[in-house]
Amino acid sequence: MPKISTKGLQMPASPIRKLTPFAEKAKSEGKTVYHLNIGQPDIETPEGMLNAIKSIDFKVWAYTQSEGTVQYRNKLAEYYQHHGYTISPTDILVTDGGSEALTIAISACIDHGEEVIVPEPFYANYNAFTCLSDVVIKPIQSYIETGFALPPISEFERMITPKTKAILICSPNNPTGYLYSKEELIELKELVIKHDLFLICDEAYREFCYDGKEFISPGHLEGLEDHYIMIDTVSKRYSACGARLGAMVTRNKEVFAAALKYAQARLAPPAVAQIAATAAIDTPQAYFDKVINEYTERRNLLVSTLNKIDGVYCPNPGGAFYAIVRLPIDDSDRFCEWILDKFSYENQTVMMAPATGFYSTPGAGRNEVRMAYVINQNDLKKALICLEKALLEYPGRIVSAKSEKASY
Template sequence: MPSISSKGLEMPASPIRKLTPYADKAKQEGKHIYHLNIGQPDIETPQVMLDAIKSISFKVWAYTPSEGTASYRNKLSTYYNELGYGITAQDILVTNGGSEAITIAMQACINPGEEIIIPEPFYANYNGFARSAGIIIKPILSYIDDGFALPPIAAFEELITNKTKAIAICNPNNPTGYLYSRKELEALRELCLKHDLFLLADEAYREFCYDGREFLSPMHLEGLEQHVVVLDTVSKRYSACGARLGCMITKNSALWNTALKFAQARLSPPAVAQIAAEAAVDTPQQYFDAVKAEYTDRRDVLVAGLNRISGVYCPNPGGAFYVVARFPIDNADRFCQWMLEHFAYENQTVMMAPATGFYSTADAGTNEVRLAYVLNTADLKKALVCLEKGLAEYPGRRV
């Protein structure tokens, strides 16, 4: 029998999806599951996107340009320039989801065997993307007790070697919801300029900042024009995860031209999604105001509810729609699986993502869980009851 590739064997399983077989079995047993494991919002997609799809009248479903259609890139540039990014359509490369934006950026910026520094916990798929490209992630720990703030710049300095090529951040952060401050981003700017590093900024949750807090992109900082690579997606902004449409933005023309070669190798981004996303740029502000208010309510319900459970600690995030909470448990992977396999309260249970998969450091996050507040507040309250009951019965609970 032929052997599987070493790269394939080394690819990490998704902490977000790896428990799906247990959830499927629980559903077959008749249990209702509250899905807090994945960032799939129940918020309705803007009607303008859906109407654009219904109005399609082309006769041939053809390839689009590898960099994305001119009409979409032009329209998209207006969205970013309203945010003060100061870009042109020629700075945008349209991708098959935010995931492809990340993979293309990594491969265009970093050679196999070179290193990228990422504060952890971080989006779990960064591990897989880097592994696929032969890139080494150098994780730098952030801590729940200070809300997962950016680690000290001195800690970054200690990790930088002649193989270090880039730093990556997700802001607001997935999985923690942490929103980086101006001071933190300016410190990263000085670090990248000092060591001539790329700064990859995953901004999938840009629209979701709470309590009047400021969102700042590295694109807003002078001096980083040749260093910043913004990675984005329509998935979260418009609750359109199935569109699989994202983009990479850079003012570095050499980098953009290099990224285009990777885009040409995969042919083109999806035609229908670009039509819908072009229309979505005209989504009225009241849509986002209502969504932000809804997520704020959900966050408040979940964070307060978690902190009321004995032994649980959850910091209050400034953005995105996730929290990472610390539980009094022996092992997050066991606990999350046990909740699906062995527990039900009134025939209900909760699916979560063990935080271990959001770390690269061995044994980090073993008592932490990521929860996504993508359900309505009534369901979140029911999920919290299940969690408290389950934690009380869990054999691996620690006092």
């Protein structure tokens, strides 16, 4: 039979979704599975967004412009301006989700074999997007002990080679929840200007910042007009993951022109999603205030409960709705499969994402998992009880000296 492509073999599997067969098997056996593996919020989509879909009255479901409808881009520009960006409608390329925005940005800016520096752990699909374009990820590791703060700029500078073309960051971060400070972003700004690099910023979680912390974007800093490329999406902001609508935003006209050619090749972004997203921009602040309060309570519950479990450590995320958690286990891939396939507590179990898939450095993240606190607090409590019970039974548990002393 014909062989698949080398690229098909190299394409990484999603650590977020690869355990789905084990979760489905557990459900078929009657188990309740608590999904902490994927960023699918249970928050209701804004009513205005849903009503806009219900009110659609077109006779032909037609293509839109490749860059997105004028109505949506005008409205989206108003949203960005309200949030402190100097953005016009002509700077916005509407895409089929944030994933396409990032894929197009990489393809438009980085040649085959060139490099992009990415702090790790990072969103697992960055590996897939760069694989599609034959771009090389150069990981620079951040550490759980510092809450995954940005590594020193001197470490970035040491990694820059003649092949380096861009730095890619995500703030608030998926998978760590870390929120970059203004001081960190100013240092990055100076670095990319000095070395004439692109700064690609995944800002999917802009709205979700906690403890009174302020979201700062490189797009708020002067002097980055030719360097800064924003990746955005409605998926998380409006709890509308199924809309598959994103945007690539840049004031660099050469980048935009190149990106538009990719957008023209795929014809058009989804028409109905743009109608819904246009209406969503008028969502009142009260909606976001309520959502942020809920996520803050969930985060506090998650972090406080995890850190009471022997051998477990979870730093306090400043934003998004994820946490990387260190567990007393030998192998996170094996553990996440085992807890679905071999374990249950009161006919319940938990689905998590092994953190190995969020690193590019071999061996990193083997005792870490990513958890998404996107389920209600009652279910979250039950999930954490399951996890604690599972850690006591897991054959590959690593027993610390503290645990041994506690057992006497």
